Amino acid sequence: MQVRVQSERFDAGAELNSFADGRTDIGAVVSFTGVVRDTDQTLQEMQIEHYPGMTQSAISKIAQQAMQRWELADCLVIHRYGALKPGAPIMMVATAAAHRAAAFAAADFLMDYLKSRAPFWKKEITQQGAQWVAAKDEDEDALQRWAAD
């Protein structure tokens, strides 16, 4: 299990290759990379604030839950903070398991929990001004489906 909180850019492809490198016990690797989106072409930068004392342990707990809930061989979470430009990678998760169902489900679970339970806050800086990104009700609702079974 690897959890990294960093301001530096990362190379998702290189991370993914080294994540699964040399493993013969897995049949599936699933990954997700979140990217700074600018669909209206107004975004200058996305500022990501976090709670340094809490972030690493909060993400580690989420990752441990995923490891326990599914038979994962390994999982990786990288999350950045600081000022990011449109197109920059914000975060990635990767999961490795014997079979794809566990790898997909665990990656989905990690993403849902990182969205609403990891202490990060996003602020969009545009030509019109600065605005904190509000949490969405559907992100909170997404957690419910993991409680159901």
Add this chain to the structure above:
Amino acid sequence: MNVMYFAWVRERIGIPQEEVTTEAATVNDLVAELRSREDRYAAAFADISALRVALDQELSDFDAPLKDVREVAFFPPMTGG
């Protein structure tokens, strides 16, 4: 105890953290105390339902006791990912 503020809570109050000496029994009591201090606190804590709290870096509730807690953090709902 050390009280920390993040995102727009930090911006409204104007500082990222401060040392607070208090007899408050619960988080709600602490919020009431802070609110009565100055307008900027009243503005930040106007709507508790828009806030989350962590006690010693664990997510918690506003009715939780503050006994033995060393660090309280207030922030809006998280937006990671």
